[in-house]
Amino acid sequence: MAHTEHLPIYKGCYDLCLYLEQVVHNFPRYQKYTLGTDLRDGARRALRLVVRANARRDKAAVLLELREKSSRGQST
Numbered sequence: 001m002a003h004t005e006h007l008p009i010y011k012g013c014y015d016l017c018l019y020l021e022q023v024v025h026n027f028p029r030y031q032k033y034t035l036g037t038d039l040r041d042g043a044r045r046a047l048r049l050v051v052r053a054n055a056r057r058d059k060a061a062v063l064l065e066l067r068e069k070s071s072r073g074q075s076t
Contacts, residue, residue: 013047
């Protein structure tokens with residue numbers, strides 16, 4: 001299994017996940033469960049894609065998917 005903790009992109013995505021958890025915690029109830037869920041899920045998806053890319057020999061395809069989803073703000 002490839003180790004990802006040393007990668008700057010992993011550290012950035014992980015820090016984003018932690019930051020969003022803190023920010024969403026202070027949202028009003030409705031936004032916490034609508035917008036907050038979308039924000040947290042998107043950050044976790046990005047983190048999973050970084051881990052998946054690092055485990056593969058051909059990283060370009062997964063990193064391209066990460067770039068496309070982050071630039072378009074996709075939720076799928």
